[in-house]
Amino acid sequence: MKEKTCWRSVLLGLSLFCLVPSTQLLAQAPAVQPQGFLTNYSSGPGWFPRVLGPYRQHDVPPVQLGNSLRLDSLIHDGKLEVSLSDALALAIENNLDISVQRFVVPMSQADVLRTKAGSAARGFSGALVPPGLSVAAIGAGVSTAVAGGGVGSTGGITGGGGAVNIPPVGTFDPTINFNFSWDRTTSPLNTLVVAGVPLVTSYSTSYSGSYTQMMPSGTSYFLSLNGLRSSSSQHGLLFNPAVVTRTSMGFNQPLLSGAGMLSNERFLLVARNNERISGEIFRSQVTQTIVQVENAYWDMAAFQESVKVAEQALVVAQKLYDDNKVQVEIGTLVPLDLVSAQAEVVGRQRDVVVAKTNLQMQETLLKRLLSKNLDPSLQEVPLVTTDRLPEPRDSDTPDLQSALNDAFQGRSDLQIAQVNLQNEQISTHFTANNLMPTANTFGQYAAAGETGLTSTLLGVSGTASDALNQTIVGQYPEYSGGLSLTLPIRNRTAQADNLRAQLETQQAQVTLQNLHNQIALGVRQAVIGLAQGRAQVESAHQASRLAQQILDAEEQKLSLGASTPYQVILRQRDLMTAQQAEVQAVATYAKALVTMDQVRGNMLERSGIVFEDALSGTITKTPTPHINLQGVTLGGQKAN
Numbered sequence: 001m002k003e004k005t006c007w008r009s010v011l012l013g014l015s016l017f018c019l020v021p022s023t024q025l026l027a028q029a030p031a032v033q034p035q036g037f038l039t040n041y042s043s044g045p046g047w048f049p050r051v052l053g054p055y056r057q058h059d060v061p062p063v064q065l066g067n068s069l070r071l072d073s074l075i076h077d078g079k080l081e082v083s084l085s086d087a088l089a090l091a092i093e094n095n096l097d098i099s100v101q102r103f104v105v106p107m108s109q110a111d112v113l114r115t116k117a118g119s120a121a122r123g124f125s126g127a128l129v130p131p132g133l134s135v136a137a138i139g140a141g142v143s144t145a146v147a148g149g150g151v152g153s154t155g156g157i158t159g160g161g162g163a164v165n166i167p168p169v170g171t172f173d174p175t176i177n178f179n180f181s182w183d184r185t186t187s188p189l190n191t192l193v194v195a196g197v198p199l200v201t202s203y204s205t206s207y208s209g210s211y212t213q214m215m216p217s218g219t220s221y222f223l224s225l226n227g228l229r230s231s232s233s234q235h236g237l238l239f240n241p242a243v244v245t246r247t248s249m250g251f252n253q254p255l256l257s258g259a260g261m262l263s264n265e266r267f268l269l270v271a272r273n274n275e276r277i278s279g280e281i282f283r284s285q286v287t288q289t290i291v292q293v294e295n296a297y298w299d300m301a302a303f304q305e306s307v308k309v310a311e312q313a314l315v316v317a318q319k320l321y322d323d324n325k326v327q328v329e330i331g332t333l334v335p336l337d338l339v340s341a342q343a344e345v346v347g348r349q350r351d352v353v354v355a356k357t358n359l360q361m362q363e364t365l366l367k368r369l370l371s372k373n374l375d376p377s378l379q380e381v382p383l384v385t386t387d388r389l390p391e392p393r394d395s396d397t398p399d400l401q402s403a404l405n406d407a408f409q410g411r412s413d414l415q416i417a418q419v420n421l422q423n424e425q426i427s428t429h430f431t432a433n434n435l436m437p438t439a440n441t442f443g444q445y446a447a448a449g450e451t452g453l454t455s456t457l458l459g460v461s462g463t464a465s466d467a468l469n470q471t472i473v474g475q476y477p478e479y480s481g482g483l484s485l486t487l488p489i490r491n492r493t494a495q496a497d498n499l500r501a502q503l504e505t506q507q508a509q510v511t512l513q514n515l516h517n518q519i520a521l522g523v524r525q526a527v528i529g530l531a532q533g534r535a536q537v538e539s540a541h542q543a544s545r546l547a548q549q550i551l552d553a554e555e556q557k558l559s560l561g562a563s564t565p566y567q568v569i570l571r572q573r574d575l576m577t578a579q580q581a582e583v584q585a586v587a588t589y590a591k592a593l594v595t596m597d598q599v600r601g602n603m604l605e606r607s608g609i610v611f612e613d614a615l616s617g618t619i620t621k622t623p624t625p626h627i628n629l630q631g632v633t634l635g636g637q638k639a640n
Contacts, residue, residue: 196235239452410601
């Protein structure tokens with residue numbers, strides 16, 4: 001009797017134990033929640049108070065494919081006037097590359113939610129899920145089959161008994177299973193000895209219920225209750241109809257392979273690592289887009305200046321042609337000089353057409369970067385950049401060591417590579433655990449009950465509740481336990497998986513070191529590029545000023561009769577070439593500044609972009625680029 005009481009206490013304890021969520025039984029470090037999203041998708045809907053919440057679709061905010069209101073607000077007098085600050089804000093609000101990558105953060109959270117249930121992580125663009133974490137089928141998690149039901153040998157012809165094996169069951173998410181069935185069977189018999197009649201008709205009504213769960217430590221357990229009510233037309237039955245019930249509880253505990261938190265939470269560890277770097281993956285995309293936008297903006301500004309240079313050259317050539325025409329008419333100049341001046345005008349007209357075509361093409365590119373859709377009204381509005389190309393400053397070139405430190409601390413790709421290495425190390429530890437044989441210990445307690453409405457042989461009768469009471473009090477108990485051992489001879493599959501995991505870990509280490517070296521090289525090249533770019537800008541300024549002085553002198557000589565129109569044309573060409581080179585040098589320097597911010601890993605901070613604004617796609621603080629927006633004019637003169 002004491003033994004039955006003991007087992008009833010165990011049954012009660014396990015019943016209470018199964019009601020405690022597994023996440024409360026194991027203290028886990030909370031994942032970092034990236035700001036910018038109102039919903040954290042790593043936590044699914046709870047059972048209370050909406051019990052149907054887990055079985056309904058968890059809606060996400062609808063996709064917004066319309067351009068932001070900021071775009072229309074920048075149109076003035078039929079022109080889309082955009083400063084660099086406006087361009088950055090429009091990119092955050094409208095750029096589709098950023099919008100696509102913005103889904104990475106909630107996807108990483110959904111992966112965490114999936115792995116909390118014991119399923120395999122699915123991964124996402126830029127996040128590594130090592131293949132060595134999966135056993136057998138690719139993508140399989142730690143979930144296993146649900147425990148079987150049945151009433152055992154109760155009510156049969158023999159007492160039953162025999163070999164017992166309790167396999168791992170359940171998932172991290174508890175599973176409740178119910179089953180109900182009704183059956184009518186008519187069977188002809190070839191003997192009267194067993195049933196007493198040649199034809200037997202049987203009716204069966206059965207029910208079953210079970211609760212299964214696996215713990216992160218690898219321990220799994222189940223509780224089950226089964227019942228069967230059957231009646232038959234055969235003779236010699238003790239109970240007809242008969243009611244049979246059975247309740248059981250059992251557990252399985254891995255001892256070698258599959259034991260421990262790392263083996264069973266490997267996907268959750270990787271998913272949380274990937275959630276942690278999802279913000280860096282998104283930051284990397286924002287950085288790439290901002291680099292494209294700023295480079296496109298400075299190219300646009302350069303093309304605008306190129307148009308001005310070409311138009312100014314056309315004005316100068318046209319003036320020379322008009323002056324020569326007057327001189328030809330009065331006879332002080334030969335007609336051939338007029339033909340040369342006219343040819344120069346035609347050439348400058350061609351340059352204007354080419355410059356305007358390049359400007360229009362660059363305008364289309366920049367509009368695509370700053371809008372979600374190019375509707376006809378937006379396509380027709382000309383885009384004008386309001387910030388001039390930047391003049392070099394002493395503060396533009398950072399200290400080399402400071403730039404290297406910034407890059408090693410702030411580069412998103414470096415942090416992503418470090419987490420990928422951690423994921424590979426998790427795979428190595430898991431495959432090392434799988435090298436061990438599979439050894440499980442298990443145990444089970446079961447109790448059965450049997451009664452019936454009438455019994456002509458025993459002279460007793462009972463109800464279904466009587467059978468259930470027999471089960472609860474343990475009137476007919478079953479105790480079982482044991483040990484299972486699977487020893488793979490030679491173990492080549494596990495050896496190969498572990499070797500592959502070690503090699504992939506070492507490959508990730510080499511990749512990380514290679515990236516480290518590339519970053520250092522990129523920073524040094526960017527510093528050198530800034531120094532060279534500044535020297536080229538200063539030289540271009542000087543060349544442009546000298547070309548202007550030479551043209552002025554040549555025109556003065558022509559007015560005094562000491563030069564020819566052809567010499568003036570040559571000096572005009574020299575000036576245009578120098579001014580175009582000046583524009584290109586300043587544009588190259590502006591993009592070198594962009595490259596410097598990119599390789600240092602602080603592009604967003606240097607552009608005045610709030611990371612949370614980029615995540616949400618809503619500007620709360622207007623970007624304030626650090627670059628010198630006072631700008632320059634041709635000839636090296638600072639703009640007012």
